[in-house]
Amino acid sequence: MKVLITGGAGFIGSHVVDECIEHNYEVVVVDNFSAGNSRNLPEDCKVYCVDINEAHLKNVFEEEKPDYVIHLAAQASVMKSFEDPIQDGLTNIIGTLKVLEYARLHCVKKVVIASSAAVYGNPQVLPVDEKFPLNPLSFYSLSKWSGERYAQLYESLYDLPSCILRFSNVYGPRQNALGEAGVVSIFINQLLNAEEMVIYGGHQTRDFIYVKDVAQACRTAMESTKTGIFNISSCSETTINELFAMTSLLAGITAEPQKYPLRQGEIEKSFLGNEKAINELGWQATHSLEEGLSETIVTYNASK
Numbered sequence: 402m403k404v405l406i407t408g409g410a411g412f413i414g415s416h417v418v419d420e421c422i423e424h425n426y427e428v429v430v431v432d433n434f435s436a437g438n439s440r441n442l443p444e445d446c447k448v449y450c451v452d453i454n455e456a457h458l459k460n461v462f463e464e465e466k467p468d469y470v471i472h473l474a475a476q477a478s479v480m481k482s483f484e485d486p487i488q489d490g491l492t493n494i495i496g497t498l499k500v501l502e503y504a505r506l507h508c509v510k511k512v513v514i515a516s517s518a519a520v521y522g523n524p525q526v527l528p529v530d531e532k533f534p535l536n537p538l539s540f541y542s543l544s545k546w547s548g549e550r551y552a553q554l555y556e557s558l559y560d561l562p563s564c565i566l567r568f569s570n571v572y573g574p575r576q577n578a579l580g581e582a583g584v585v586s587i588f589i590n591q592l593l594n595a596e597e598m599v600i601y602g603g604h605q606t607r608d609f610i611y612v613k614d615v616a617q618a619c620r621t622a623m624e625s626t627k628t629g630i631f632n633i634s635s636c637s638e639t640t641i642n643e644l645f646a647m648t649s650l651l652a653g654i655t656a657e658p659q660k661y662p663l664r665q666g667e668i669e670k671s672f673l674g675n676e677k678a679i680n681e682l683g684w685q686a687t688h689s690l691e692e693g694l695s696e697t698i699v700t701y702n703a704s705k
């Protein structure tokens with residue numbers, strides 16, 4: 402069986418590539434290398450250097466005829482979506498639409514779409530489940546929600562099965578501290594390089610999930626007969642101050658970060674229930690934050 406993975410050279414995508422290869426799938430990667438890196442990929446992996454908005458994407462589908470698509474290529478930064486909402490919409494809305502349309506035309510068996518915890522905004526009930534009303538607070542969360550709705554419409558109009566995975570805050574090896582969003586990689590990088598540190602806010606919470614658990618969730622969702630929306634989270638709430646303290650303890654480095662106010666459009670509390678994924682997909686996160694952070698710090702140290 403062949404899986405086409407968009408964004409496969411990126412942080413999450415490359416772990417999904419590893420996961421699928423480990424489970425004997427033939428993998429084809431589509432990536433524009435804006436955030437991705439070929440060093441993240443196995444040497445013999447088939448890669449198309451193509452943007453999901455380029456006309457050439459159609460040819461990739463024609464040539465490869467994938468059985469499944471895991472769509473992870475995205476503009477992933479909440480802050481960048483304020484700086485350039487048009488680019489955010491082009492990538493996350495139009496790009497997703499193109500992937501779905503070509504998947505339909507080429508009779509793909511199932512599409513897995515990456516969405517985000519950000520679609521909930523600041524929920525009144527925590528942990529928030531998939532039925533909770535959505536309230537996007539950024540262009541990023543609005544564009545991710547639009548991608549979800551396109552996928553749902555493709556399923557109801559054209560019987561294109563999909564699983565929409567709302568990831569909480571993903572962290573782990575290969576996350577780029579410079580380009581993409583990712584407070585964990587930023588903290589580790591700054592601590593290990595003894596750089597000046599800043600914390601925006603500090604009391605806001607996030608639900609951190611290890612990237613290898615997310616990769617497993619993508620493969621499991623692809624293989625499942627179930628379709629629909631699933632939160633993919635560790636179902637635990639951590640403040641950014643707690644995250645900083647834990648990271649510096651595990652790295653064995655002390656630092657005194659400067660405190661800045663919370664930024665525009667920031668969610669204050671993010672904490673996602675994951676029972677639906679456990680019960681219906683049979684997936685479960687297996688790494689605690691401490692384990693995941695320790696593994697991540699080891700890989701950052703090794704690559705220094």
Ligand SMILES: Nc1nc2c(ncn2[C@@H]2O[C@H](COP(=O)(O)OP(=O)(O)O[C@H]3O[C@H](CO)[C@@H](O)[C@H](O)[C@@H]3O)[C@@H](O)[C@H]2O)c(=O)[nH]1
Pocket residue numbers: 477478479480516517518519568569570571582583584585587599600601602603605607641664667668671
């Ligand atoms: N980037 C950054 N964030 C910081 C810092 N200090 C505190 N933070 C705070 O740490 C929190 C997490 O920031 P990010 O890791 O950039 O993630 P995010 O804005 O929550 O968005 C991420 O999670 C979404 C799912 O909830 C993802 O969908 C999205 O792509 C992204 O990965 C935010 O409240 C951010 O302000 C810092 O020095 N740098």
